[in-house]
Amino acid sequence: MLTIRQLSAVITITIIGLAVAYFLHIPLVIGFSLGLLTLVALIWRAGTTFRGILKSMWEGVKHTKEVIWILALVGVVIPTWTMSGTIPFMIDLGLSVVDPSFFLTFSFVLSVCISMVLGTSTGTLSSVGIPLIGLGLLLQIPLPMVAGALVSGAFVGDRTSPFSSANRLVASSTGVSMQALFKALLPTTIGALGVALGFFLVCDFNGEWHRSDISLHNQQFASGFSYSLWLLLPVLVLLISILLRFKTRNGFLLSIACAIVIGMSLQQMTWNEWLHDMWFGYQSSIFESLQTKGLSNMIELIALIALAGAYSGILERYRILETYMQKLLGETSASLLSATVRTSLYGLGLGLVSCTQTLPIMMTGRSLLPFWEERFPRSQLARVVADSSLILAAMIPWNMLAIVCGTIVGVPVLAYVGYAPFLWALPVCTLLWSLWWRKSGSLSSRRGVGFDG
Known part of the structure; x- marks a missing residue:
C-alpha cells in the first residue's frame, strides 16, 4: 500500500x-x-477511495469511544468529588492516619494492591490517586514524585492482574493461556517491583518530608466543608462498580451522581454552582490547593484521542505496517535478546505513531507470532509484548493512556515519568531476562533438554 x-x-x-x-x-x-x-x-x-478512508477512520474513532468517555467523566468527577467534600474529607482523613515519612512508598504499595484487584490503571488512579495527590500537595512532597509512585503502582495491575483487559489482550494476541502468561511475567515483575520499591524507599529516606510534622497539617478543610462518613460513598461506589466489572464509564456516572446527591445534602450547593464547576472546574479563593479543572479543559484532549483513533483505524484497516514485519524481525533472529530488542523497538514505534496501547499490543503479538514460533516459545513473546508494547504507552506524552493518566493525577507525563521506575525498569528487566534465558537455554540444550517452543 x-x-x-x-x-x-x-x-x-x-x-x-x-x-x-x-x-x-x-x-x-x-x-x-x-x-x-x-x-x-x-x-x-x-x-x-476517499469514502473507504473515511469509513476506516470512523471505525478507528469508534474504538476510542470508551477512552473518550473516561476522559470526559474524569473532567467531571474531580470537581464533583471536591464540591461534595469527598476529596477534602479523604485528604484530612489521610493526614490523620498516614505517616508522611514513607508517603511515596505507601502510595506505591497501596496503588499496587488496588490495581491488582481492579485490573485498571485509570480506575486505580481515580479512586486512590486523586486524594493522595492532594495529600502529597499539603505535605509539600513534589507532585511528580507522588504521581510517579501512583502511576507505577497502577501499571502493576494494568499489566499483571488477571482482571486487566490489557493483560488478557496480550494473552489472546500471542496465543498463550492466562496461567502461562502469569508464569512468563513473574521474573520481570519481581525485578521491576524490587527496583520500584527500593527507589521509593530511598526517596522517602532522603526527602524533606521524612522529617515533617504531620500535626501541622491536620484538618485543613474542615472549616469550609461539612464532614460525614457518607462522603466516602462516591469512592466506594466507583471501586465496587469496577470490582463488579461494570463498564468504567458507568462506574464514573454512578459515582458522580452519588457525589452530587451527598454534596447537595451536606454542602448546600445550588444546581448553578454544580453545573458551573463541572464545566469550568472547582475554584476557591480560600482553598487554593483544591482547585481543579473541569470538562471544558478536556475538549482538546478528547479531539486528540478521536484523531488518534482515526489514524489507528487507517493503519489497521489497510495493514500498512504488516508488510514490513518480516524485514524488522528477520527470517530467524540470532538470539532471544536480538528478537526482544527488535520487538520492543517495534512496539515503541507503534506506540509513538498510533497513540494507543491496544494497537501496539495486538499488532506486535499477532504479526510477530509466526516468526517467533520458528525459534522461541510463545510465552516469551507474550512477556516481551507486556514489558514493551503494553508498558511503553504510559511513557509517550501523546499516547491516549498517558494522557488519561496525566490528566487524572494532574501532572504532565514527562514530569512524572522519571519518578515512575516500574515503567522504565520493566523494559530493562526483560532485556536482561532474555539474555539470561538464552544462556540458560543454551546450557539446557547442551544437556539434552530442548526448548518448549
Whole structure:
C-alpha cells in the first residue's frame, strides 16, 4: 500500500509534529493533524477511495469511544468529588492516619494492591490517586514524585492482574493461556517491583518530608466543608462498580451522581454552582490547593484521542505496517535478546505513531507470532509484548493512556515519568531476562533438554 519511503515520511512527520507541539505548548491536535493528513493523502494517492478512508477512520474513532468517555467523566468527577467534600474529607482523613515519612512508598504499595484487584490503571488512579495527590500537595512532597509512585503502582495491575483487559489482550494476541502468561511475567515483575520499591524507599529516606510534622497539617478543610462518613460513598461506589466489572464509564456516572446527591445534602450547593464547576472546574479563593479543572479543559484532549483513533483505524484497516514485519524481525533472529530488542523497538514505534496501547499490543503479538514460533516459545513473546508494547504507552506524552493518566493525577507525563521506575525498569528487566534465558537455554540444550517452543 505504501512504500517504505512513504511510510517513513508519515511516521517522521507524525512524531515530529507531536513532539514540536508538545514542547512548544501548541495544541497537540495541530501537531497530530499533520501526520494524519499526510497518511490520508498518501493512501488516497495509492488508489484507495476517499469514502473507504473515511469509513476506516470512523471505525478507528469508534474504538476510542470508551477512552473518550473516561476522559470526559474524569473532567467531571474531580470537581464533583471536591464540591461534595469527598476529596477534602479523604485528604484530612489521610493526614490523620498516614505517616508522611514513607508517603511515596505507601502510595506505591497501596496503588499496587488496588490495581491488582481492579485490573485498571485509570480506575486505580481515580479512586486512590486523586486524594493522595492532594495529600502529597499539603505535605509539600513534589507532585511528580507522588504521581510517579501512583502511576507505577497502577501499571502493576494494568499489566499483571488477571482482571486487566490489557493483560488478557496480550494473552489472546500471542496465543498463550492466562496461567502461562502469569508464569512468563513473574521474573520481570519481581525485578521491576524490587527496583520500584527500593527507589521509593530511598526517596522517602532522603526527602524533606521524612522529617515533617504531620500535626501541622491536620484538618485543613474542615472549616469550609461539612464532614460525614457518607462522603466516602462516591469512592466506594466507583471501586465496587469496577470490582463488579461494570463498564468504567458507568462506574464514573454512578459515582458522580452519588457525589452530587451527598454534596447537595451536606454542602448546600445550588444546581448553578454544580453545573458551573463541572464545566469550568472547582475554584476557591480560600482553598487554593483544591482547585481543579473541569470538562471544558478536556475538549482538546478528547479531539486528540478521536484523531488518534482515526489514524489507528487507517493503519489497521489497510495493514500498512504488516508488510514490513518480516524485514524488522528477520527470517530467524540470532538470539532471544536480538528478537526482544527488535520487538520492543517495534512496539515503541507503534506506540509513538498510533497513540494507543491496544494497537501496539495486538499488532506486535499477532504479526510477530509466526516468526517467533520458528525459534522461541510463545510465552516469551507474550512477556516481551507486556514489558514493551503494553508498558511503553504510559511513557509517550501523546499516547491516549498517558494522557488519561496525566490528566487524572494532574501532572504532565514527562514530569512524572522519571519518578515512575516500574515503567522504565520493566523494559530493562526483560532485556536482561532474555539474555539470561538464552544462556540458560543454551546450557539446557547442551544437556539434552530442548526448548518448549
